[in-house]
Amino acid sequence: MNLFFTDNIEENIAILPDDEARHCTQSLRKKVGDTIHFVDGKGGFYAGEIIEASRKRCEVRIIENQQNYGQPDVHLHIAIAPTKNISRLEWFLEKATEIGITEVTPILCQHSERKKVRIDRLQKIMLTAMKQSLKAYLPRLNELTNFKDFIHTQNSAKSRTFIAHCNEGEKPHLNVICKAKQDTLILIGPEGDFSPEEVALALQHQYEAVSLGKSRLRTETAGLAACHIINLVND
Numbered sequence: 001m002n003l004f005f006t007d008n009i010e011e012n013i014a015i016l017p018d019d020e021a022r023h024c025t026q027s028l029r030k031k032v033g034d035t036i037h038f039v040d041g042k043g044g045f046y047a048g049e050i051i052e053a054s055r056k057r058c059e060v061r062i063i064e065n066q067q068n069y070g071q072p073d074v075h076l077h078i079a080i081a082p083t084k085n086i087s088r089l090e091w092f093l094e095k096a097t098e099i100g101i102t103e104v105t106p107i108l109c110q111h112s113e114r115k116k117v118r119i120d121r122l123q124k125i126m127l128t129a130m131k132q133s134l135k136a137y138l139p140r141l142n143e144l145t146n147f148k149d150f151i152h153t154q155n156s157a158k159s160r161t162f163i164a165h166c167n168e169g170e171k172p173h174l175n176v177i178c179k180a181k182q183d184t185l186i187l188i189g190p191e192g193d194f195s196p197e198e199v200a201l202a203l204q205h206q207y208e209a210v211s212l213g214k215s216r217l218r219t220e221t222a223g224l225a226a227c228h229i230i231n232l233v234n235d
């Protein structure tokens with residue numbers, strides 16, 4: 001199934017964005033009278049009949065409408081330091097969207113080597129991954145945020161909060177300590193890991209230190225491992 005995206009929906013009429021319209025009418029050669037499926041990124045899954053098709057415009061009459069399609073059982077928020085090689089962060093966002101994640105915040109840490117990200121490009125990658133995996137919810141992607149600001153301003157009263165780091169000391173594995181049906185926030189550090197000061201600050205704010213296994217993982221691998229563990233627990 002080819003799945004499209006639009007949030008331009010009024011009553012029973014939807015209009016695809018320009019790039020989606022081109023893909024639909026030019027690449028896939030869909031025409032008036034054909035049925036297509038699309039999502040709005042907010043839980044709406046639709047089937048519709050094309051009533052106008054041109055190079056830049058595709059208008060669709062909705063014939064089926066499912067709301068809360070595939071609604072996540074828990075809110076999973078991963079705050080992760082962008083990798084020096086941006087393609088690795090893009091890979092994480094793509095795969096985490098496919099597996100299941102609700103919110104992502106890029107965080108700027110003391111050991112971060114990358115200090116800028118293009119949110120618009122990253123959002124497009126997550127949008128494509130949402131469609132590819134037949135999901136109807138687009139994860140929220142926040143702006144790059146300083147680690148200290150994130151810790152001080154993040155309202156995590158309803159979530160269980162974890163920090164995964166490689167510093168010495170005994171730490172329980174995430175798959176042992178996390179619980180099903182519980183909103184979760186996990187911090188994943190940069191290639192050089194969180195600094196001792198950052199770990200201490202997180203612990204002061206009731207974050208629980210956890211391990212993701214015996215291997216030393218790359219940032220993007222750690223993020224995906226954490227994402228997969230939470231999804232398995234809630235499967």
